[in-house]
Amino acid sequence: MPTARSAKAAHVQAVIVADAIMSTRREPLRRISYSRRKGWWTESSRYRGREFTYDTVVPAVDALLYAGILVDHDLQPAGRATGIQSSYRPAAWLAGTTTLSLRPKPGELIRLKDSAGSLVSYRDTERTHRERKLVQKVNNLIAETDISLNAPDAHFDGDVIRFGEHSVYPDMLSLYRVFNGGWTLGGRFYGGWWQSVKSKDRQHFMLDGQRTTEVDYEQLHPRLLYALAGEHLDGDAYTLPGWDRKLCKIAFNVLLNASGYHQAHGALLPYLDGCEVSARDLIHDIKARHPKVARYFHSGIGLRLQNVDSEMCRVVLADMSVKKGIVVLPVHDSFIVPETAKDELVATMKMAFERATAHVGDN
DSSP states (O other), X not given: XXXXXXXXXXXXXXXXXXXXXXXXXXXXXXXXXXXXXXXXXXXXXXXXXXXXXXXXXXXXXXXXXXXXXXXXXXXXXXXXXXXXXXXXEEOGGGGGOOOOOOOOOOOXXXXXXXXXXXXXXXXXXXXXXXXXXXXXHHHHHHHTSOEEEOOTTOEEETTEEEETTEEEOXXXXXXXEEEESSTTSEEEEEOOGGGGSOTTTGGGEEETTEEEEEEEOTTHHHXXXXXXXXXXXXXXXXXXXXXXXXXXXXXXXXXXXXXXXXXXXXXXXXXXXTOXXXXXXXXXXXXXXXXXXXXXXXXXXXXXXXXXXXXXXXXXXXXXXXXXXXXXXXXXXXXXXXXXXXXHXXXXXXXXXXXXXXXXXXX
């Protein structure tokens, strides 16, 4: 290891190396980005430890590059914000390095992004303090729980579980919330490794040696959209004559999240072999099937609906995990619990949905 100028600099250097070692084990071809722009380090200080500054990180990276521990440096201009950061790869030989067991820390539990998807700072309020405290309590319970996965296709490779080319990392145990563009948009819970496990494999989870069950909200966003309009959804939102149901589900969600017609139309093309006429017809047919809520399509309403479902998730976690001590693994619109807690989960999910839809109005 290169000689560091201070104990703080040595700590930063060690963390960068530890991250590089984990990267070579998990995703050998992944590039690791960082900023050489001084302004960046002051703009997003909430999301880093205090010791990680321009004056500690940049010299540490330079020293590690010189030592051959980091390689393939892509140096970007540092004078202005271009949206493209400098990056490097860990040296391949790091994969064979023996280290102590490393567990990633979650950092800030309440995160706010701007409309471009970049993390932005904010002032703490009574609400952010309260939400951070709740997420920490949920994380504490999860950390105390033995979570195992006995899926037949899972290959255990050290601290990585591989499913062919898809990998998950069981040391990622901490949840955090991400709001997108404001405190009434987004807010979903992310960070748990179980969220990256495919749905067909999640049935094989065990919690403290107990079999589990997963319960989801059927057609959650269509139902919330209708509630927003003060209407009731009849039948299956994704069933349209002449169209595949899976395709209709994808298209419905594209229409919720797109901020304009052309964006929605373009997003559907990969699912329709690039056929513009089919994309146009599918959008038309979905609107014809749902005239009561058609005005919301390609308006960017998706983040508002995500905020509603994230608050429903919060209610479930607060009631089941914080209040009753039952471990719950959230997967956005579904929850994994021990089989013995299924009935209680169903009742709590129903309560959360009824509470949410009672306060959703067309405004």
